[in-house]
Amino acid sequence: MKLKNFITIFLTVIIFSGMSCSYGQKQSGKTSLSASEFSEKVNFIPSAPVIDVRTTGEFSSGHIQNAKNIVWGGNEFDKQISKIDKSKPVFIYCLSGSRSSAAANKMRSEGFKEVYELSGGIMKWKAANKTLTSDVEQKGEGMTAEQYKELIKSDNLILVDFYADWCVPCKEMKPYLDEIDNNMKDKVKLVRINADENESLCKELKISGLPYLLLYKDNTLAWEYSGFIGCLLYTSDAADE
Numbered sequence: 092m093k094l095k096n097f098i099t100i101f102l103t104v105i106i107f108s109g110m111s112c113s114y115g116q117k118q119s120g121k122t123s124l125s126a127s128e129f130s131e132k133v134n135f136i137p138s139a140p141v142i143d144v145r146t147t148g149e150f151s152s153g154h155i156q157n158a159k160n161i162v163w164g165g166n167e168f169d170k171q172i173s174k175i176d177k178s179k180p181v182f183i184y185c186l187s188g189s190r191s192s193a194a195a196n197k198m199r200s201e202g203f204k205e206v207y208e209l210s211g212g213i214m215k216w217k218a219a220n221k222t223l224t225s226d227v228e229q230k231g232e233g234m235t236a237e238q239y240k241e242l243i244k245s246d247n248l249i250l251v252d253f254y255a256d257w258c259v260p261c262k263e264m265k266p267y268l269d270e271i272d273n274n275m276k277d278k279v280k281l282v283r284i285n286a287d288e289n290e291s292l293c294k295e296l297k298i299s300g301l302p303y304l305l306l307y308k309d310n311t312l313a314w315e316y317s318g319f320i321g322c323l324l325y326t327s328d329a330a331d332e
Contacts, residue, residue, distance in 0.1 A: 122195070122206065122207055122208060123188075123192075123207075123208045123210045124207055124208065124209060124210060125210055125211075125215070125219075126209065126210075126211070126215050126216045126218070126219035126221055127219060129182065129184070129207065129209045129210075129216075130221060132180075132182070132207060133155075133182055136180050138179075139179060139180040139181060139182060140159060140175055140181055140182070141155055141157055141158040141159065141182040141183075141184075142158065142159055142160075142161050142172075142181060142182065142183045142184075142194075143155065143158040143159065143160050143161070143183075143184060143185070144161060144162060144163035144168075144183060144184070144185050144190050144191050144194045145160070145162070145163075145185050145186055145190070145213075145257075146162060146257060147160060147162065149186065149257075149287065151225070152225060152287075153213070153223035153224070153225045154213075154223060154224060154225075155184065155213075155216070155221075155223065155224075156222075156223075156224045158184075163185065163190045163191070163193065163194045164190075168194070168197075172198055172201065172203075173201075175203075177201070177202045177203045177204060178204055179204075179205070180204075180205040180206075180207065181198065181203060181205065181206050181207070182206075182207050182209070183195050183198070183206060183207070183208055183209070184208065184209035184212050184213065184216070185212045185213070186212045186213050186214060186255065186257075186286075186287075186301070187211060187212045187213075187214050187258075187299070187300045187301050188208065188209070188210060188211050188212045188215075188300070189258075189259075189260070190257075191208050191209065191212060192208060195208050211299050211300065214286075214293065214298065214299045214300065214301075215299050217290070217294050218294060218297060218299055233288045233289035233290065233291060233292055234284070234289050234292050235291075235292070236292065236295050239292055239295075239296075240310075242282060243282075243307045243310060244310055245280055245307075245310075247277075247278055247279060247280045248278060248279045248280070248306060248307065248308055248313075249279075249280050249282060249306070249307040249308075250268075250271070250279055250280070250281050250282070250304065250305075250306050250307075251282045251283075251284060251304065251305040251306075251307070252264075252268055252281065252282070252283045252284070252302060252303075252304055253284050253286050253289075253293065253298050253301060253302060253303040253304075253305075254283060254284070254285065254286065254301060254302050255285065255286050255287050255301055256285070256287070258301045258302060260301070260302055260318070260319035261301055261302040263319065264302055264319055264320060267320070268281055268283070286298065286301055286303075299317070300317040300318060302317075302318070302319065303315070303316070303317050304316045304317075304320070
């Protein structure tokens, strides 16, 4: 079986993307900004609040200068955003964009007139070589590029899953990956890598969203996919040539 056919059988994609609810007031104009656009607009309106909706641990390890940490999903989110002037511009971001998108929609539904999101979150910010400030001493950089190259050396197919503990789509996809790991051990090796603990590696590989899957055959990248995959199928001879 050809690799292309294998991938077709091995991965059946049901993509849930580009779907957002329409809440209350709709903001006109461009609201999702690239790292460069976000940085320029923040500098142009220095008085506007910049909100980081990640966890306190993520925030402490590195955040945009002058950003305020208001955890999305935390009990205090509604209370804290109620103190912000709804008539003025607000900037918001997370690690890859999903949490900040949900938070931005929530804020618009509460009457905020201008909410600007960092498209791709901190991962895109880092990829654009934008600086971060940290509240704590930086930990180790995690896995190196050389270590990663050694990791994907195998006679079997290697399926690498970049994930994060806070990432809901990552959690929803894990059972499918576990099923592949349990039923195709002789043909496919599953490797899961925590993106939060391997930020330098993610930057090196240009991982700009989560979850992120990479499939290697004979030490060569054969397929990659960013985002949630709702169904992963397998057959007993799927990996045969």
